[in-house]
Structures are given as C-alpha cells and as structure tokens.
Amino acid sequence: MPDDKTLFDLRWNRSEADLLSSFRLLYGQTPEIETRLKALLLRHWKERPVELKALDLKRDLEPEWFLSEKMIGYVFYVDRFAGTFKGVAQHIPYLKSLGVTYVHFMPCLRPRPGNSDGGYSVMEYRAINPALGTTKDFENAATALRHEGMTVTVDLVLNHTAKEHEWAEKAKKGDRKYQDYYLMFDNPEEPAAYEKNLVEIFPNDAPGNFTFYPEFGKYVWTTFNEHQWDLNWANPEVFLEIVDIMLFLANKGVDCLRLDAVAFMWKRLGTNCQNLPEVHDILQALRAATRIAAPGVIHKAEAIVAPRDLVPYLGSGRHRGREANLAYHNNLMVQYWSSLATRDTRLMTHVLSTHFPSSFRNASWATYIRCHDDIGWAITDEDGAAIADLNAFEHRKFLADFYAGQFAGSFARGGIFQENPLTGDRRNSGSFASLAGLEAAQSEAEINAALDRILLGVSLMATFGGLPLLYMGDEIGLTNDYGFVNNLDHAHDNRWMHRPVMPWGKLTDVQQRILDGTRAIITRRKELPQLSAANPTLIVDSGNKAIFSFVREGDEGPLLAIFNFSELWENIPADFAREQGITAFEDALSGGKVAVEDGLLRLPPYCRMWLT
Ligand code: GLC
Ligand code: GLC
Numbered sequence: 001m002p003d004d005k006t007l008f009d010l011r012w013n014r015s016e017a018d019l020l021s022s023f024r025l026l027y028g029q030t031p032e033i034e035t036r037l038k039a040l041l042l043r044h045w046k047e048r049p050v051e052l053k054a055l056d057l058k059r060d061l062e063p064e065w066f067l068s069e070k071m072i073g074y075v076f077y078v079d080r081f082a083g084t085f086k087g088v089a090q091h092i093p094y095l096k097s098l099g100v101t102y103v104h105f106m107p108c109l110r111p112r113p114g115n116s117d118g119g120y121s122v123m124e125y126r127a128i129n130p131a132l133g134t135t136k137d138f139e140n141a142a143t144a145l146r147h148e149g150m151t152v153t154v155d156l157v158l159n160h161t162a163k164e165h166e167w168a169e170k171a172k173k174g175d176r177k178y179q180d181y182y183l184m185f186d187n188p189e190e191p192a193a194y195e196k197n198l199v200e201i202f203p204n205d206a207p208g209n210f211t212f213y214p215e216f217g218k219y220v221w222t223t224f225n226e227h228q229w230d231l232n233w234a235n236p237e238v239f240l241e242i243v244d245i246m247l248f249l250a251n252k253g254v255d256c257l258r259l260d261a262v263a264f265m266w267k268r269l270g271t272n273c274q275n276l277p278e279v280h281d282i283l284q285a286l287r288a289a290t291r292i293a294a295p296g297v298i299h300k301a302e303a304i305v306a307p308r309d310l311v312p313y314l315g316s317g318r319h320r321g322r323e324a325n326l327a328y329h330n331n332l333m334v335q336y337w338s339s340l341a342t343r344d345t346r347l348m349t350h351v352l353s354t355h356f357p358s359s360f361r362n363a364s365w366a367t368y369i370r371c372h373d374d375i376g377w378a379i380t381d382e383d384g385a386a387i388a389d390l391n392a393f394e395h396r397k398f399l400a401d402f403y404a405g406q407f408a409g410s411f412a413r414g415g416i417f418q419e420n421p422l423t424g425d426r427r428n429s430g431s432f433a434s435l436a437g438l439e440a441a442q443s444e445a446e447i448n449a450a451l452d453r454i455l456l457g458v459s460l461m462a463t464f465g466g467l468p469l470l471y472m473g474d475e476i477g478l479t480n481d482y483g484f485v486n487n488l489d490h491a492h493d494n495r496w497m498h499r500p501v502m503p504w505g506k507l508t509d510v511q512q513r514i515l516d517g518t519r520a521i522i523t524r525r526k527e528l529p530q531l532s533a534a535n536p537t538l539i540v541d542s543g544n545k546a547i548f549s550f551v552r553e554g555d556e557g558p559l560l561a562i563f564n565f566s567e568l569w570e571n572i573p574a575d576f577a578r579e580q581g582i583t584a585f586e587d588a589l590s591g592g593k594v595a596v597e598d599g600l601l602r603l604p605p606y607c608r609m610w611l612t
Pocket of ligand 1: 117
C-alpha cells in the first residue's frame with residue numbers, strides 16, 4: 001500500500017500543471033505563495049479522515065461516478081425539510097424511497113443574523129448554522145447519508161461574504177490586509193466608472209453595485225445585497241483562504257461543493273464584470289486543488305447566464321475537463337417553461353441544438369425545472385430572431401406575464417421578481433406546481449393537465465443528460481406558499497413563495513399521484529444506461545413544433561425521448577423515429593406500445609416517451 005505522502009505526490013503530479021498554469025495567469029510568479037498553497041493542500045490531505053481517503057481511491061478508479069444514470073438529486077433547506085441536521089437522519093427512508101443518491105443541503109453555514117439572503121450571506125464558513133445544529137450533527141448526517149449510498153452537496157459562497165464576516169469586520173476597522181480582501185474605493189469616481197457597464201441583480205431590493213459606508217469612508221463593491229461584500233479574487237490571499245475553507249468542508253464529508261455566483265468573481269473596467277476569462281482560471285485552479293487534496297470531491301458551478309457564457313463553465317478550450325464537473329442548465333428550465341406556455345418548441349430546439357455541445361469531458365449538467373431562485377428569461381434577441389414570428393423582447397414580456405398569471409387564459413400562478421424599469425427586464429417566482437397549473441386548476445381535467453405538465457418536466461430533466469435535481473416539495477406538487485410575507489426577513493423577497501416547509505402529514509390524492517409518477521420516472525431512469533450523463537444528447541427535429549425530441553446514444557443503442565408540449569393529440573412520422581435507429585415502438589417509460597397509424601406515431605397530450 002503506498003503511504004499517504006506517496007499518494008499525495010502522485011496526485012500533485014497529476015494536477016500540478018492544471019493548478020499552476022491557471023494560478024500563474026492570475027497571480028504571476030509568486031514562489032512564496034505557491035509554497036504555502038502546496039503546504040496547505042498537504043496539510044488538509046494529511047488531516048483527511050481515512051474513510052474519505054478510501055472514497056477518494058474509489059472515485060479515482062471510477063471518475064465518472066457522478067455521471068451515472070443512477071444519480072438523482074434532492075435539494076432542501078434543512079430547517080424546512082427536517083428541522084435540524086439531527087432530523088435529517090429520520091428522513092433517510094423517505095429519500096431512499098424516492099431513489100435519491102445526491103442530497104444538497106441549502107446554505108447551512110453560519111449566516112449573518114436576520115435577513116441573510118436565504119443563507120447566502122455567510123458570516124463564518126467553518127461553523128454550521130446554529131439553528132440547524134452543530135458541526136458534529138452535520139458530520140453525523142453526512143456520514144449517515146453516505147452509508148446509505150447518498151452524497152452530500154453544500155453551498156460555498158465565494159463571490160462574497162457577509163459584511164459581518166471577521167475579514168469584513170477587520171476591514172471596517174482599517175486593517176489594510178483585510179481591506180484588500182474586498183473591493184473598496186475611497187472616492188465615488190471609480191465605482192461610477194464601473195457602474196456604466198454593470199447590470200443590477202436585485203434592482204428593486206438592492207439597486208446599484210456599490211455601497212458607501214460613512215463610518216469608514218469607503219465605497220464597497222456589493223453586487224447582490226448591501227450586506228454581501230464581493231471578495232477581491234485578484235488577491236492570491238483570498239484564493240488561499242477559500243482553498244482552506246473548501247478543504248475544511250471536504251474533510252467534514254462533503255462530496256460536492258456548489259460554487260455560488262461564480263460568474264461575478266472577476267472585475268474589469270469597461271466590461272459587465274461577468275464571465276470574464278479569469279473566472280475560468282480561478283475555477284480550474286480551485287478544481288485542481290481539490291483533485292489533489294480531496295480527490296473524491298466534485299465541483300458544481302452556479303452561473304445563471306446566457307447559453308454562450310454558460311457552456312465554458314463545464315470546461316472548453318484549454319479548460320476542457322478541468323473546470324466544473326456540474327453546472328446548472330438554466331436554459332433547459334427556461335426553454336421548458338417557454339415551450340409550455342406557447343405549445344411551441346421551435347425556440348427550444350434551436351437554442352439547445354445550436355449553443356450546446358452534445359457532451360463534455362468529465363462534466364455534465366445539473367438539470368432542473370424549478371429551483372429556489374427566480375426564473376430569468378435568458379432568451380437573447382439573436383435567438384428570438386432565428387424563429388419566424390418571434391420577437392425576443394415581446395416573448396420575454398409575455399413569459400413574465402404568463403407565469404405571473406397576468407395573461408388571459410394562463411394556467412400559471414406566480415409572482416414577478418425584480419422588475420427593472422430601465423431594461424424592462426422582469427423575472428418570475430413560483431413553485432413548479434403553481435407555475436404548471438395546479439394552483440389554478442378547478443376541474444378534474446385541469447388537475448390532470450397540471451399533473452401531466454409536472455411529469456413532463458420531471459421526465460425531461462431525468463432524460464436530457466446530466467444529474468437531475470428535484471427541489472423539495474416538487475415531488476408532491478406543493479403550490480405557492482404565500483405566508484412568506486409574514487416573516488420580516490423574507491417579506492421583501494418573493495422567491496420565498498417557492499421555498500415551502502415540508503408537510504409530513506398524509507398526502508392528498510393528487511400529491512400521491514405526483515409522487516408515484518415521479519418515482520416511476522426515477523425508477524425507469526435508473527434501469528436505462530443510455531441515460532448516463534456520459535452519453536451524448538443529440539437534439540432532433542421531428543417537424544412538428546409541439547414536439548421536442550432528442551436521442552441519447554448509449555452502447556445499448558439509442559433512446560429517443562419525445563415530449564409533447566401541447567394539450568392536443570399530435571403526430572410525427574414513424575419514419576422519423578426509424579431514422580434515429582428506433583425499431584420497436586415501445587415506450588421504456590410506460591412499458592406500453594405506441595400506436596402507429598398510417599405511418600404516424602400518435603402522441604397523446606403532454607406525452608413523454610422514451611423509445612428504445
Ligand atoms: C445565488 C443563489 C441566490 C443568491 C445569490 C447571491 O444565485 O442561488 O439565492 O441570492 O447567489 O448569493
Ligand atoms: C444569481 C443569478 C441571477 C439570479 C440571482 C438570484 O446568481 O445571476 O440571475 O436571479 O442570482 O436569484
């Protein structure tokens with residue numbers, strides 16, 4: 001058995017070039033800092049628990065473990081799901097019954113008191129939120145999940161800290177070292193010069209990107225909320241601090257680090273300070289650091305940006321296979337809701353086939369239909385122009401109205417999130433079920449239609465290619481929780497309408513049907529190796545605009561996934577399926593035969609089919 005140091009050296013050699021090539025582009029030649037970085041990695045590796053070291057070896061041997069068709073994600077706020085970390089253990093049977101293999105605890109590190117942006121304003125990275133339990137409770141929950149075959153994801157907020165973080169407190173007191181951890185300016189001119197090209201993330205709640213503090217006479221860069229201070233990633237000391245935190249969390253049993261708001265990590269005057277090339281070097285260097293000192297751990301990037309900017313987070317060009325292992329496919333979410341409202345998949349087919357590669361190296365999507373954030377209608381004017389009779393500006397406006405329930409005949413109920421009067425930009429809040437029509441449904445037929453839309457979405461994310469993420473409560477169709485207005489810390493932020501509390505009582509008939517449908521999709525997914533995220537996804541156009549379809553190429557032969565986005569019966573030529581290599585018209589999802597009449601496949605309203 002090679003000893004600890006030998007293993008470290010092997011892994012250092014494997015990733016040294018990935019680490020240092022990016023690190024030096026960012027920070028130049030800094031031998032002293034590089035020595036400290038290597039020592040930091042070695043220290044954490046030595047401290048890594050034996051059980052996790054064994055897992056590292058296992059994952060070294062199976063580097064595609066997270067791409068497996070067996071992977072199913074479930075995302076929750078610990079307090080809303082189980083009260084505390086101790087409570088999580090009691091709900092493991094439920095997670096298992098859903099087929100979950102990947103659990104994401106929403107922000108669980110110690111937040112600032114009061115409004116903390118749902119925990120994304122972190123005051124202390126090495127402490128668990130005391131409301132949820134102790135570090136020991138966290139470790140116990142992670143271990144219990146691991147022993148049941150589940151992995152653990154936590155958020156690492158690395159674009160900003162809470163203004164109450166100890167670094168920020170020192171900076172406020174005038175400590176130059178820590179002032180350099182943030183982006184602080186003495187006069188208003190520089191911020192104003194940057195501001196010319198910046199967008200506002202929360203224009204209603206937190207207008208502008210800088211905050212002036214009279215107490216210490218400085219302007220601080222605050223992209224998100226006033227209490228969230230952007231870190232200065234041009235300072236290598238910040239890089240070292242975050243690596244230290246990252247590996248601390250890894251050694252507590254975290255399998256996947258969700259890197260929050262990465263698009264914003266580098267700033268350059270005259271740009272919108274999003275998705276700059278340096279961000280990709282930071283992410284490559286962070287990834288290499290984990291691969292050396294905690295090799296079983298993967299990274300997931302959260303960059304909710306336009307398609308062109310999104311793809312590089314999974315590694316392109318010299319970063320291929322070296323950046324994030326997972327990234328949120330926000331565009332799949334956007335296109336699902338867009339097609340559902342219009343019963344027209346042309347934009348979806350165009351965008352998903354034009355801007356996205358069919359596969360990645362050692363990386364894939366986190367697929368989802370709804371999450372804890374708003375839906376931003378990331379549909380570009382150019383993409384709109386590619387579709388006859390579609391104007392992107394008008395379409396974005398329509399979608400915001402439709403999903404706020406403000407468009408005549410809309411089945412959706414939701415809210416408008418952050419209306420920007422300057423750009424006309426409006427995003428939406430709302431739970432999966434409410435946006436899909438369950439809240440507004442009056443008749444049995446409307447309820448059935450809402451259920452079909454939900455299961456259409458679940459089967460889409462389970463098939464598309466990636467790691468599907470279910471957000472707590474969506475599996476039982478929880479509708480909007482309007483009670484958030486009664487909580488002083490939440491009332492200003494209607495994203496809380498789709499962050500409900502789990503009602504552990506007896507399910508209603510409708511909830512049970514959604515749960516059964518979701519479970520059936522998950523069970524079938526796990527039986528079909530074609531659905532591994534390692535296999536490519538090829539979008540194919542059947543010529544019927546209500547239908548979205550793609551092929552998953554596996555060693556077992558192709559799987560043709562077909563989704564009907566309309567509430568009407570639709571047809572596609574059987575020859576279209578044959579051209580994709582489908583010979584028997586059997587649906588691997590339902591187990592049934594698909595009707596073929598006069599050379600046409602007959603597709604029921606909102607159908608989802610997996611032909612093999
Ligand atoms: C991420 C989170 C979001 C939060 C923001 C700022 O986008 O998902 O909830 O508001 O980062 O930390
Ligand atoms: C995210 C995204 C933005 C999102 C917000 C939180 O990082 O960039 O689109 O809406 O933060 O909701």
